[in-house]
Amino acid sequence: MRTTGMAVFKQQKVEDFYEIGEELGSGQFAIVKRCREKSTGLEYAAKFIKKRQSRASRRGVQREEIEREVNILQQIQHPNIVTLHDVYENRTDVVLILELVSGGELFDFLAQKESLSEEEATQFIKQILEGVHYLHSRKIAHFDLKPENIMLLDKNFPLPRIKLIDFGLAHKIEDGAEFKNIFGTPEFVAPEIVNYEPLGLEADMWSIGVITYILLSGASPFLGESKQETLGNISAMNYEFDEEFFSRTSELAKSFIRQLLEKDKRKRLTIQDALNHPWIKPANPRQALVRRQSIINLENFKRQYARRRWKLSFRIVALCNHLTRMMKKGQPKPEDELRDCASDQEEDPVKKRPRTRKRSSTS
Structure with missing residues (x-):
């Protein structure tokens, strides 16, 4: 067993302790498979x-x-965040044994x-906020919050439990230490990431x-x-x-969004502000009634969300076709572009400056 900082990587074969089952998903550099622990029969x-x-x-x-991701996962334990159970390492892979989150996105x-009120929607948003509040209270920024990383533990409940997944981009924000990077999924990154400014919580x-x-429209703002x-x-x-x-x-919901999509990060809602916003926590019966009576147009949501998913998938297919044509012509294959082809559902992460590291999400 080898340790670096807090991270512990077991050097035994993962197959000696777990039965590896079917593939559940994949990203650019990772594959997630169902597994069963031999000693307990529990699934992960x-x-x-x-x-x-x-290099x-x-x-x-x-x-x-990978060590940074493991270190962060080892520090956190919250009902709305995926739990790390074990870590193994072999010559080619590090294998994270994680809580099985099987309810889908x-x-x-x-x-x-068939129907969804804003009141019901806020029950999900509040769970996201509570998970993020736990992270932010420990000075941890996720940096890759997006629908694909907001999963349900089990969807067969009236109010399923939210689980935040994929901590491949997460960072501990150190007081007094300036942190800059260009990373994330373009659709969800904050202006300070685009402009290569100091980053924080x-x-x-x-992104929220x-x-x-x-969530309220199916359409994507940017x-x-x-x-x-x-x-x-x-x-x-x-x-x-x-x-x-x-x-x-x-208007309560629009106010919540406006105060989050604030370019000046000093004026943006903090996680505590968001939890106390009247859309999430009504201050009086009138606000609660407005939230209950405001109905989300699910037909719009379904149509727009399907269009958004198709749009992202289409770009990856178009890129792969372009690379296939290049290969037939004998042109070199840029590795960065090949990485995009390996992604099953995402646009490529933001990358603007060669001095920053590019790290894509992998759950």
């Missing part, structure tokens, strides 16, 4: 992260980045509902604003026809509450 998810084999290679994840669950709050906007257009929309604060999608939305 095994996340196989491909290690980078050399010169762009394939795989640097071991120190929150937004896929909502798209199957505020970036997660912006984008997620809430999509998503453009290209990564560059999306980043430009974020930097220019180019969004609006289109009447077509928000005609039934309460």
Whole structure:
């Protein structure tokens, strides 16, 4: 067994202790499979992260980045955050044994509902906020909050439990230490990431604003026809509450989103502010009634959300077709582009400056 800081990586074969089952999902450098612990019979998810084999290679994840993810997961224990059970390492992979989160994505669950009030929606948003509050109270920023990383533990409940997953980009924010990076999924990154400014917990709050906007409409506030257009929309604060999608939305909900999508991070809602906002915590019976009577247009949500997912998938398919044509012509294959083809559902993470590390989500 080897340790680096807090991280503990068992050097035994994971297959000696777990029966590895079917694949549950994949990302650019990771595959998640169902597994069963032989000694207890309990089921977990095994996340196989491909290690980078050399400094010169762009394939795989640097071991120190995996260590950071493991260190953070070992520090956290909360009902709304996925739990780390064990860690194994072999020559090519680090294997994280994680709590099995089998209820699917929150937004896929909502798209199957027949009706949804803002009151019901806030019960899910509040769980997200509570998970983030736990992280922020420990000075941990997730930096990759998006619908794909908001899962349900088990969807067969009237109010399923939210689980935040994928801590591959998470960082501990140190007091007095300036931290800058260009990373994340373009659609959800805060302006300070786009502009390469110092980063902190505020970036997660912006992402929650984008997620809430999509939850209430299905539409995405800043998503453009290209990564560059999306980043430009974020930097220019180019969004609006289109009447077509928000005609039934309460002013309380719009206020919540506006105060999160605030370019000046000093004016943006903190996690405690968000939990105390009257849309989440009504201050009087009238506010509670408004929230109860405001109905989300689920037909719009389903149509727009399906369009958004198709749009992101289409870009990856188009990119892969482009690379196939390049290969047939005998042109070199840029590794960064190949990494995008390996992603099953995501646009490529933001990358603007070569001196920053690019790290994609992998759950």
